[in-house]
Amino acid sequence: MGKEELLNRLKDLVVNGDEEGIREATKEALEAGIDPLEIINEGLKKGLDIVGEKYEKLELFLPDLVLAADTAYAALNIIIPRLSERAQEFRKGKVVIGTIYGDIHDIGKNIVASLLRANGYEVFDLGSDVEPRKFVEEAERVEADFIAISCLLSPSMFYMRDIIQRLVDMGIRDKYYVIVGGAAVYPEWAKEIGADGWAKDAEGAVKLCNLLKERGKEVEKPVLVGKWR
C-alpha cells in the first residue's frame, strides 16, 4: 500500500470510529516509514476535520464525533512514543475534567474530553457529579496543567468557585489553569469566580487549552473562546 493510500485509510478509520483498525493501520504506516507528523496532520487530523464538517451538516452525529476522537487518540498513543524529541509538541498537557457536584449531565463534558485527547492532551475524566475537593486532589495527584469544569445547572455553578477558592486556600492557584464551560456557564461567571478561561463549545475548549498552554502567562484572564450570544 502506498503512502497516499495509507494516509487515506487512516483518515477513513477516524471517520468510521474504528479503534481496532486504526491501531493496526498506524503501526503499518510507521513501519512504512511515513513521518509521524504526516500521519497526524494528513491522516488523523483530516479525518477529524471531515467528522466535524459532517457533524455540522447533520450527516454525522454525537456518537460519531466521540468515537472518531477516541480513534484518533488510540492512534496518537502509538505515534507519540515514536516522536522522541518532537514528542513534547504533542504531549500538550494533562487535563483533569469533570461535571461539577450536583449535576449529572455529561454529554458535553465527554465530547470535550474526547476532543482534547484527540488533540494530544492526557485527560483524567472524573465523570459527573464530582465534589470540588476531588478536582483538586486529582490535579495534585497527576500533576495536571488544567482543571476543566463543566456545568449545566445553575445551582451547581457555585461549586466551581469552591474549586478555585480551595486552590487559593492551599496556595496552589497558580499551578493550574482552571477552565469552565457548559450550558449554564457564561463568560461573566468565569470572570466573577476568577477562572482562567471559558469556551462556548468543545472545539473552543481545545483552542482555549492550546492558547493557555502557549501564551497563558501573557494573556489577560479569563480567556474567552466563542461568543455567548
Add this chain to the structure above:
Amino acid sequence: MTNSMVSKLLEVMDRTLIGPPISRKEWDYKLVPRTTMRVLKDHGLERTFDPNNPINTDLSLADEFWEAGFSLAVELGMFCPETERIVKFTEEEIEEALKNAVSEVSLGKGKDRITIKVRVPEDPSPPIAAMSALGLSVSEELYVPICQSIAQYRIVDMLLGACLDRLHGREVRSRTPYETLAGFYEAKLVKEALHRAGRPGMPVFGVEGAPTEYGFFGGFLPGGFEPECTLAICLIPEPFTLPHRILHRVAVALITGTSIEAGHMTTIGGYFGPPEGAALGAIAAHILQAASMQPTVIESTILDGRYFGNCGREALWATSVANQAKSRNSRSMVLGITSQVAGPGTDMILYETACISLAEAVSGAAIVIGTRPTACKYPNYCSGLENKFCAEILKASAGMKLSDANYVVKELLPKYERRLRDPPKGRSFKELTNLVTLKPVPDWLAIYEKVWKELEELGISKP
C-alpha cells in the same frame, strides 16, 4: 399508594440490579445509536424527513414510526447508570403498561380545576396550556411577579414555576439543605403568585428548581406542593436511562399520591442522529417510560443540538411525527414543550412559539408547556405576554387540520429560521413589564399585536 404501585416500582428497581451489564460508553456511543439506525433502516424510515413539510401530514408514516419505536423499546430497554445494567421489558409488559396508561386526570381546586385528556391529531378540543418561564433562572424578588404575570391571563390553565436563583439571599447550592429548603420555598412562592393572581386553585408542576432529589423532596413536604394540584416532575436528562436518583422522585410521588410527569429529551445530532432518529428515540423513550415510571403524562422534547431549541424545521417535523405516532397508537397522554431561542420582546420569539405550539397541538399533545425564552441563557429574560400568546395559539389550534398548520408554519419559518443560531436577546422582565400592573409595556404589546395580525391573515382565529 396501592400495593400494585409498590410492586411495580420494586420490580423495576430489582431489574436495575440484575439486568445484563453494559458499560456506559458501549451503551451511549455504540448500542443505542447503532440499534436506532438499524431499526430506522429495517422500517424504511431513513431520510423520511421532509424539509418542505415541517409538520408531517402523512399519518401512515407516523404509524410506521410507532411500530419502529415499539421494536426499538423492546430491543434496547433502559440503562441504569448507577449499576451499569440494562432494564428490559417484554412486549407483553409494555403492551400492558400502554393499555393501562392514564388517559385523563383532573387537577386543581374550585373554579381553577382542569382536566387533562388524551388527544389525537386534529383533535377538536384544545390541549391544556401550561405556561412558565421554563427552566429559567429567576431572581428571588422577581419570582412572584413573574409567576403572577403569567397566571393572570385566564387563558392559561396551569403554571410551572421558574428556577429560583437565591433563597433568602443565599445561593441555592445543589445537594445541600439550601436546595431542600428551596424546593419547599418554591412551592410557597408559586402559591403566593397564584393567590395574588386570584387563581389559588390553579394546578402547578413541582419542583422546577430541583437539580437533585433533595429539592424535590423538600417541595413535597407538608405545606409544599399539594398532590391534588400538582404534576410531579420526574425528568430524565439523558434518553433511555433509568437512574435511581429519578426513581427516588417516582417513589416520593407515589407515596404522596401525586400524579407523575415522566419525561425525556432527545437531541437531533445527538445519540439518535438525524431528525428521523430523534423522533424514533422519542417514541421509544415514551413507551419505556410508560412501562417503568407509572406516569400520568409523558413529556417528550426533541431539541436540535445545533441551537438547543425546537423551533427549526427539523425539530418541528420530528416533534410532529413523534407526537402523531404516540397519540394515535396509545392512550397515554403526551406532554409537549416549546423551547425558543429568541428573547422576549422580539417578534422572533412569537414566530417560534406559534410554530412549535401548532406542531405540538395539532399532532395530539394533551398538554403543552411554554415558554422557554433564550433557551434559558439569560436570567429574568421572560414575561407574561409570550406565555399568553403561546396559550392563545394552543387554544386556536383546536380542530385545525395538519395541512393547515403545515401551511402556516411554512409561511412563518422563513421569518426567523436563519436567525436560530444567532437569535436576538430581547429584553428582561423589568424592561418588558409594568411592575405595578404586571401588564406588558406598549411597544412589546404592539409587537404581539402585529404578529397576531399576521397570523389572522394566515387563517388563525384569535381565541
